Amino acid sequence: MAGVERLCPFQCILRRSRELNVRGLKLSQSVVSDTWEQPLRPPDSIPEHADVVVIGGGIVGVSTAWFLAKQGVDVVLCEKGHIAGEQSGRNWGWVRIQGRDKREIPMMQESLRIWDGLKDEIGEDVGFTRGGCFFTANSDKELASLEQWLEVAVDYGIDSHVIGAAELGEQVKGAGIQWKGALYTQSDGRAEPHKAAPAIARAAAREGATMMTACAVRGIETSAGRVSAVVTEHGPIKTSTVLCAAGAWTSMFCRSLGIDVPQLRVRGTVARTAPAEQVLKGNIFDAKLGIRRRQDGGYTLAHGSVLEHPVTPSSFRYFRKFLPALMQEFKIVKLDFGRDFAKEWSTPKSWRLDASSPFEDNRVLNPKPTPSVLKDIRKNFAELFPALRDTPIVESWAGMIESSPDVVPIIVADECLPGFHIATGFSGHGFGIGPGAGKAIAGVLTGVDAGIDITDLRLSRFFDGTPIRAQSSI
Numbered sequence: 001m002a003g004v005e006r007l008c009p010f011q012c013i014l015r016r017s018r019e020l021n022v023r024g025l026k027l028s029q030s031v032v033s034d035t036w037e038q039p040l041r042p043p044d045s046i047p048e049h050a051d052v053v054v055i056g057g058g059i060v061g062v063s064t065a066w067f068l069a070k071q072g073v074d075v076v077l078c079e080k081g082h083i084a085g086e087q088s089g090r091n092w093g094w095v096r097i098q099g100r101d102k103r104e105i106p107m108m109q110e111s112l113r114i115w116d117g118l119k120d121e122i123g124e125d126v127g128f129t130r131g132g133c134f135f136t137a138n139s140d141k142e143l144a145s146l147e148q149w150l151e152v153a154v155d156y157g158i159d160s161h162v163i164g165a166a167e168l169g170e171q172v173k174g175a176g177i178q179w180k181g182a183l184y185t186q187s188d189g190r191a192e193p194h195k196a197a198p199a200i201a202r203a204a205a206r207e208g209a210t211m212m213t214a215c216a217v218r219g220i221e222t223s224a225g226r227v228s229a230v231v232t233e234h235g236p237i238k239t240s241t242v243l244c245a246a247g248a249w250t251s252m253f254c255r256s257l258g259i260d261v262p263q264l265r266v267r268g269t270v271a272r273t274a275p276a277e278q279v280l281k282g283n284i285f286d287a288k289l290g291i292r293r294r295q296d297g298g299y300t301l302a303h304g305s306v307l308e309h310p311v312t313p314s315s316f317r318y319f320r321k322f323l324p325a326l327m328q329e330f331k332i333v334k335l336d337f338g339r340d341f342a343k344e345w346s347t348p349k350s351w352r353l354d355a356s357s358p359f360e361d362n363r364v365l366n367p368k369p370t371p372s373v374l375k376d377i378r379k380n381f382a383e384l385f386p387a388l389r390d391t392p393i394v395e396s397w398a399g400m401i402e403s404s405p406d407v408v409p410i411i412v413a414d415e416c417l418p419g420f421h422i423a424t425g426f427s428g429h430g431f432g433i434g435p436g437a438g439k440a441i442a443g444v445l446t447g448v449d450a451g452i453d454i455t456d457l458r459l460s461r462f463f464d465g466t467p468i469r470a471q472s473s474i
């Protein structure tokens with residue numbers, strides 16, 4: 001019987017179990033990337049009119065739509081690809097207040113309250129738990145630098161404190177490194193990015209919001225100097241109020257309207273392990289590794305000191321504004337002179353609204369993880385947690401983080417074009433604050449005071465001579 005393998009029963013079982021393993025691995029490999037690898041679902045039809053149109057189905061857009069719908073506002077959300085297909089589904093999943101800029105604290109405090117009640121309110125578990133957050137220090141100098149943030153914590157009644165090596169050792173089991181200590185906030189949390197924004201989007205739809213995927217917004221129409229419609233690839237929607245929550249695309253979208261939003265991108269490579277022994281309940285940021293315990297019993301891992309910036313024409317355009325951020329992060333930002341320069345160079349600055357736009361050409365910004373960074377993540381994980389060194393990495397991906405010059409969000413209420421609002425620049429920490437941002441923005445759009453002051457997040461701070469002081473990007 002040529003060509004047919006003759007296997008003894010034992011070999012058959014072995015082979016079948018290998019196939020099962022491989023199949024099992026394949027299934028588990030796509031837990032996170034399923035968010036953006038599923039088939040696109042364009043809308044059957046689009047509404048003619050809406051009170052508010054939200055551009056972008058990330059955590060900021062869906063949270064805003066949810067809060068608006070709960071207030072009875074007729075809101076339509078347009079997402080060019082998938083809900084949470086870009087940053088909001090690819091991030092580390094940290095929900096932290098620790099280390100944030102003062103301007104973000106009230107919004108983040110509100111966000112933590114929303115995360116706490118989310119499961120009960122929307123009836124879906126997105127993996128939120130308050131597992132605590134540690135920023136580790138390897139020297140007294142580093143510890144003293146982390147300690148400075150406690151002034152903010154005291155001002156806002158946050159439970160952060162500095163802990164020494166002994167307490168850290170009790171909280172984090174089996175570390176293969178003797179840290180000096182850490183900045184620690186027990187009430188900080190974590191959630192599952194591939195679950196959160198899609199679950200909030202479903203909740204918004206149940207409250208009456210229209211959520212449309214595969215629906216790129218090409219531009220805006222104005223009448224008498226204010227917004228009168230958005231033009232989508234499936235046709236126009238009349239509206240007087242638009243929120244642009246377009247993540248890494250905001251600068252380009254706004255530029256086509258003549259609005260200058262300084263924004264640059266950095267690529268982050270991320271990995272996920274199989275379930276393994278619990279060595280911590282929350283998140284640790286160390287110079288070598290960012291690590292978070294996952295709801296499925298595994299860990300989400302990233303390099304603690306590598307962010308890759310694809311150099312583009314925007315890098316030169318915004319160089320001066322980003323100089324403070326670059327100087328602060330110069331040790332960890334690696335410049336990548338790859339294809340992105342030519343790609344951005346050849347993208348038009350404006351386009352016709354009755355033909356395909358750059359947003360349809362790139363439905364999902366899906367950068368590839370960098371192999372050398374993945375290798376370092378694997379090595380650093382084994383060094384930091386020797387007992388987990390054999391834990392398999394079952395999935396890896398990358399995400400394009402968008403940043404503002406001072407690494408703090410930009411929330412623009414009607415500043416540049418009447419009826420046109422912007423929420424962007426969440427700068428590597430917008431997942432945790434997303435629900436709070438949604439509540440604050442919905443308040444601005446409806447005139448209902450959400451009790452969250454966002455005046456210091458105005459776009460004009462980058463143009464009116466206000467000194468640009470960059471916060472840390474983690």
Ligand SMILES: Cc1cc2nc3c(=O)[nH]c(=O)nc-3n(C[C@H](O)[C@H](O)[C@H](O)COP(=O)(O)OP(=O)(O)OC[C@H]3O[C@@H](n4cnc5c(N)ncnc54)[C@H](O)[C@@H]3O)c2cc1C
Nearest residue numbers: 056058060080088091092094217247268399429430431432
């Ligand atoms: C690797 C990585 C790690 C991170 N880690 C953390 C973390 O641990 N904690 C944390 O708090 N934050 C983290 N962040 C940051 C966080 O993910 C972002 O700040 C947050 O998700 C931003 O949400 P967003 O809704 O503003 O943007 P996005 O999630 O990027 O959503 C914007 C959406 O707009 C859509 N869009 C753009 N243009 C158009 C158009 N013209 N028409 C229709 N749709 C359009 C896009 O397709 C996209 O889906 C991380 C980010 C990355 C990439």
